Amino acid sequence: MKTGLRPSVAFAACCTILVLAFFMGSARAEDIVVSAQIGGDSQRTRFVAFVSKAVEFRAFSMANPYRIVIDMPETDIQVPGAKGRGLILSSRSGLLAPGKSRIVIDLAAPALIEKAELLPPENDLPARLVIDLARTTHKTFFASAKTPPPTPKPDEQQSAAAKPDAGDRRPLIVIDPGHGGIDAGAVGRVTNTLEKDIVFDFCRKLATKLEATTRYRILLTRTSDVFVSLDDRAAIAVKAQADLLISIHADALDPKRLGVKALKEVRGGTIYTLSEEASDEQANVIAQNENKVDVQAGVENEQTTPVVSEEIASILNDLENRIKRNRSASLAHYLIDHMKGKMKFNIRPQRSANFRVLKAHGVPAVLIELGYLSNEDDEKLLISEEWREAIASALGEAVNAFMAERQAHIPL
Ligand SMILES: [Zn+2]
Incomplete structure (x- = not known):
């Protein structure tokens, strides 16, 4: 207007x-x-x-x-x-x-x-x-009402420093700090700390840990406090032919939906993979929250963004994506197994749902919720620089061990 x-x-x-x-x-x-x-x-x-x-x-x-x-x-x-x-x-x-x-x-x-x-x-x-x-x-x-104007494509958003060298044959790991810019994500109940800031700092720490091994090329889907749509995040991983996509979040449960009691009880990290049907109702709710951020940022309408189970089923059932599905599940299992002594996990730590960002075709992908910003104990950890440093280190070591085992079995 x-x-x-x-x-x-x-x-x-x-x-x-x-x-x-x-x-x-x-x-x-x-x-x-x-x-x-x-x-x-x-x-x-x-x-x-x-x-x-x-x-x-x-x-x-x-x-x-x-x-x-x-x-x-x-x-x-x-x-x-x-x-x-x-x-x-x-x-x-x-x-x-x-x-x-x-x-x-x-x-x-x-x-x-x-x-x-x-x-x-x-x-x-x-x-x-x-x-x-x-x-x-x-x-x-x-x-x-208008249809949303096009947002700039990820290529234009990526800084030169974030682009991997095409001649470099080391495995490429895409690290995806959730949310950003106009999309703040969840908000800490006590301190009002924003999910986008917590996960951005965590991802930079994780990138530093993995880069220090000199075994991988690392690409971040955002290198500043800027909005990137979910499909663009997945597209960055597909275009770069990534070996892994790791999306990092710290969501919150809605007290109106689940009750205040649940906020006190539900805590700890969860690792999600893509599936046509959610593993449980809570996974479904978290995926719905994460999938609506493009609508909240005013780049899409609800009717243009359905993530329907048939679409996910067809994505997951071709041969290339069956491999993706298996690798994603084994990565999630491996990470939980290797980190459970160092990080508090949810009572049911491995779940699946139709997360839009995990649809990256052919790229094994996991979405890690580091904890719940709706839980006071989790929030204390999430806002702690030392905790983020320690968990980024533990995750970096676990990813490194997973990649080393995989390379030992499947020579590149
Ligand atoms: Zn999130």
């Missing part, structure tokens, strides 16, 4: 009062604490985000589910806190691709952008992006 549509006078007046009250909350300029805000009700809602500089932006709506997406050049953005209000359920922001930032607003009901403007910095306030939303019908929303 183009910016600058005529706002409703009544709405503008209501929201001016809201913003003034907010900005005049303190008498002294140095005491003014600014934070992004949401105001209004279920018919009209104003969204105010802070941005580090005045930039050109583009705002548009997306359906399935209802979202408003705002794209702009790379900028530091502060969006309102987790709790929604009125027409807004939640919002998030971050890097979508190098040089490109995005805000995604999840809507509670269909709504149109009545006004979208970026106010320049003034009186100690940073630049503000103001979006006025008005409730509309499903039909009108669908008529205005």
Whole structure:
């Protein structure tokens, strides 16, 4: 949608009062604490985000589910806190691709952008992006909604340092730090630490350990805090003809779905492989959480991203992928066996489900949930630098031992 549509006078007046009250909350300029805000009700809602500089932006709506997406050049953005209000359920922001930032607003009901403007910095306030939303019908929303614009391909996102040397014949291991950029992943219940930061640090440590053996080429699917879609992560491994894909996560269980008691009880690491049917309900829930991140980042719609069991079955049943399936399962088993003395595992440590990122054709692949950010004891470990260092070291040794045994049996 183009910016600058005529706002409703009544709405503008209501929201001016809201913003003034907010900005005049303190008498002294140095005491003014600014934070992004949401105001209004279920018919009209104003969204105010802070941005580090005045930039050109583009705002548009997306359906399935209802979202408003705002794209702009790379900028530091502060969006309102987790709790929604009125027409807004939640919002998030971050890097979508190098040089490109995005805000995604999840809507509670269909709504149109009545006004979208970026106010320049003034009186100690940073630049503000103001979006006025008005409730509309499903039909009108669908008529205005866009299909997602294409995101830059992984090749453009990879830094030169991350590219393996094509002439190098050593086995290639792709390490995939989950989430990134606008997709923060799970959030620690106690410390609010983000999954994307924990797993990125862990993967860099793991890469350093494996590189130190000089036996492997290592490729990271992201080398900064940037969004990479699940299919692009799998494509990086396929294109590079990787020998292994190791995806690292630290998810959280939803207390509304499983109850607070489960959060206290369910902890420890789990290693997942791809399967058409989930091994159990919990594996299914975790896979659904991980698979919806592209929708949350505003790069896909739900209806374009089904991961159906028939699709997975056909992927897994050709000859090349039967080998993939067997190697993935034996890697998962091997890693648990070699790490169980050093790392706390879940009561049922090896599971399977239809994780989109594990679909990399022909590439043995495992997804490791290091622990649950919904569990306080796990969170303490996950945020500890020493723990991450020790577990990355243990995982590096186990991967190295697995590859050495495999090479002893199957000469390259
Ligand atoms: Zn995750």
